[in-house]
Amino acid sequence: MNILVVGSVAFDSVKTPFGEAKEVLGGSATYFSVASSYFTPVNLVAVVGDDFTEEHLSVFKERDVDISGLQHSPGQTFRWRGEYGFDLNEAHTLDTCLNVFESFNPQLPAQYKQCKYVFLGNIDPDLQRLVLDQVENPKLVACDTMNFWIENKLESLKKTLERVNLLIINEAETRELAGEANLVKAARKILGWGPDSIIIKRGEYGALMLSDSTVFSAPAYPLESVYDPTGAGDSFAGGVMGYLASTDDLSEANIRRAIIHGSLMASYNVEAFSLERLRNLSSTDIETRFQDFKTLTNFELSPTCFNACK
Amino acid sequence: MNILVVGSVAFDSVKTPFGEAKEVLGGSATYFSVASSYFTPVNLVAVVGDDFTEEHLSVFKERDVDISGLQHSPGQTFRWRGEYGFDLNEAHTLDTCLNVFESFNPQLPAQYKQCKYVFLGNIDPDLQRLVLDQVENPKLVACDTMNFWIENKLESLKKTLERVNLLIINEAETRELAGEANLVKAARKILGWGPDSIIIKRGEYGALMLSDSTVFSAPAYPLESVYDPTGAGDSFAGGVMGYLASTDDLSEANIRRAIIHGSLMASYNVEAFSLERLRNLSSTDIETRFQDFKTLTNFELSPTCFNACK
Numbered sequence: 001m002n003i004l005v006v007g008s009v010a011f012d013s014v015k016t017p018f019g020e021a022k023e024v025l026g027g028s029a030t031y032f033s034v035a036s037s038y039f040t041p042v043n044l045v046a047v048v049g050d051d052f053t054e055e056h057l058s059v060f061k062e063r064d065v066d067i068s069g070l071q072h073s074p075g076q077t078f079r080w081r082g083e084y085g086f087d088l089n090e091a092h093t094l095d096t097c098l099n100v101f102e103s104f105n106p107q108l109p110a111q112y113k114q115c116k117y118v119f120l121g122n123i124d125p126d127l128q129r130l131v132l133d134q135v136e137n138p139k140l141v142a143c144d145t146m147n148f149w150i151e152n153k154l155e156s157l158k159k160t161l162e163r164v165n166l167l168i169i170n171e172a173e174t175r176e177l178a179g180e181a182n183l184v185k186a187a188r189k190i191l192g193w194g195p196d197s198i199i200i201k202r203g204e205y206g207a208l209m210l211s212d213s214t215v216f217s218a219p220a221y222p223l224e225s226v227y228d229p230t231g232a233g234d235s236f237a238g239g240v241m242g243y244l245a246s247t248d249d250l251s252e253a254n255i256r257r258a259i260i261h262g263s264l265m266a267s268y269n270v271e272a273f274s275l276e277r278l279r280n281l282s283s284t285d286i287e288t289r290f291q292d293f294k295t296l297t298n299f300e301l302s303p304t305c306f307n308a309c310k
Numbered sequence: 311m312n313i314l315v316v317g318s319v320a321f322d323s324v325k326t327p328f329g330e331a332k333e334v335l336g337g338s339a340t341y342f343s344v345a346s347s348y349f350t351p352v353n354l355v356a357v358v359g360d361d362f363t364e365e366h367l368s369v370f371k372e373r374d375v376d377i378s379g380l381q382h383s384p385g386q387t388f389r390w391r392g393e394y395g396f397d398l399n400e401a402h403t404l405d406t407c408l409n410v411f412e413s414f415n416p417q418l419p420a421q422y423k424q425c426k427y428v429f430l431g432n433i434d435p436d437l438q439r440l441v442l443d444q445v446e447n448p449k450l451v452a453c454d455t456m457n458f459w460i461e462n463k464l465e466s467l468k469k470t471l472e473r474v475n476l477l478i479i480n481e482a483e484t485r486e487l488a489g490e491a492n493l494v495k496a497a498r499k500i501l502g503w504g505p506d507s508i509i510i511k512r513g514e515y516g517a518l519m520l521s522d523s524t525v526f527s528a529p530a531y532p533l534e535s536v537y538d539p540t541g542a543g544d545s546f547a548g549g550v551m552g553y554l555a556s557t558d559d560l561s562e563a564n565i566r567r568a569i570i571h572g573s574l575m576a577s578y579n580v581e582a583f584s585l586e587r588l589r590n591l592s593s594t595d596i597e598t599r600f601q602d603f604k605t606l607t608n609f610e611l612s613p614t615c616f617n618a619c620k
Contacts, residue, residue, distance in 0.1 A: 219527035
């Protein structure tokens with residue numbers, strides 16, 4: 001099944017304790033689409049400026065991402081500048097220049113409208129619904145958001161959530177959105193607003209999925225070399241949605257496998273700046289690390305032995 | 311197999327966003343011994359003052375903890391006062407009064423010396439070795455430590471680590487002890503100093519176990535009601551060691567099960583102040599939550615489906 005993704009395509013300037021990258025390709029829709037392209041065909045909706053070159057486009061083309069929905073507008077591409085300290089879980093934004101993204105008006109090419117799997121990246125919730133209005137009969141709608149929309153467009157965000165099956169957000173956003181410190185209570189509150197499931201991204205600690213019927217905890221892959229966490233959350237979402245769309249199976253067991261695939265795509269992404277690692281994976285890389293996650297988390301049930309049985 | 315535990319018995323005054331408790335029973339050896347008592351006989355070495363009453367002793371007695379190694383000294387029992395904000399992973403110490411603990415000289419009753427499983431709670435590393443010197447032929451020695459000893463007695467601590475099989479410490483302590491920000495690298499460095507395995511406690515994110523041959527990630531149990539995280543780390547260690555001693559099986563598969571038992575004992579402990587929940591568990595409580603952890607983490611392998619197979 002094809003995926004439709006709407007979000008940002010950006011140039012990022014990133015500094016981490018392990019190095020620096022200037023004006024490299026980034027953005028939520030970029031990381032998402034490259035990650036999900038390993039599993040299923042992807043249809044991208046985003047906007048770039050006239051500084052976006054053939055070399056940048058080649059990243060999408062080499063992964064067979066459909067970019068007929070990538071608008072080219074006069075002006076500069078969205079730019080983000082940020083840095084990370086040794087706590088790689090938290091990005092410090094130094095500068096955000098929306099540029100052409102400021103007047104982004106997402107329009108779907110005709111052939112995108114029948115996509116069954118839809119990912120609404122972190123954009124204005126009004127625009128998220130504008131995209132949804134153009135999709136004919138989606139099977140699974142997932143979305144992301146951020147503190148800016150929670151603080152400035154909460155009512156609009158809630159309207160979007162009414163139409164969303166799967167919310168994929170980070171831990172702090174979960175607490176802020178619900179206004180509740182306890183993560184489980186916060187998730188339950190949000191589930192009451194529409195989504196069937198919520199996947200909470202916890203950076204190097206993995207992810208937690210909650211629905212009315214189940215809770216699933218997935219670890220992050222413990223890495224000796226983490227260079228740049230930028231895009232990890234979107235690579236995660238790309239892995240989750242890519243796996244779900246490719247298998248077209250929304251059973252709980254398959255959602256759990258999908259989350260592990262999200263976690264493994266994120267683990268590859270953080271091994272290098274920009275998309276340098278994520279764009280160069282083999283299917284063996286993915287299969288091997290999926291097995292590694294099984295080894296990482298596996299334990300066998302066996303009878304518990306108490307004092308009484310000694 | 312019997313367990314020997316040395317550590318603190320204390321009176322804690324704790325404030326969390328969910329309530330307050332004054333001068334309640336606490337201390338590393340207390341939490342550890344009550345948690346491990348559900349699995350195996352426990353021999354306690356610690357010191358209390360003359361303000362320690364029969365009522366306090368009854369907590370150990372009702373769990374059949376051997377307290378012939380609990381010294382009664384003139385003066386006051388060790389006191390700790392601290393509080394937690396909404397981030398329950400971090401305790402803010404307001405006051406520490408060592409009292410009788412300041413001149414603690416751990417001496418093992420004769421019948422303790424053949425214990426095969428030893429847990430050296432967070433005390434002066436000189437004293438940890440003094441205890442070890444009195445144990446005749448231990449099979450598994452585990453220990454904990456804290457930032458104070460890392461900063462003030464590093465060489466002594468390293469001497470202790472040479473004689474330790476299993477180090478159980480928290481995440482920040484791991485990084486500080488190794489002087490290395492990356493957790494996996496930090497753990498590998500510490501393993502080079504003696505321990506066969508290290509279990510890194512990550513609060514509400516669970517635990518990570520590393521040895522030369524394996525890595526295991528265990529989640530924490532996602533709770534809707536967390537009242538007081540005091541003692542969670544020691545309850546965790548008590549569950550791990552109690553399960554290992556009761557099964558007397560140091561295979562990797564069994565160590566993994568032991569860690570899950572540690573995580574579940576910690577999950578019960580944080581549901582109430584002091585030992586109010588931990589001291590009142592049934593074997594059904596333990597078995598049920600062990601099964602719950604399997605449900606929480608389980609995913610099945612199945613063939614990964616890529617673009618190529620569509």
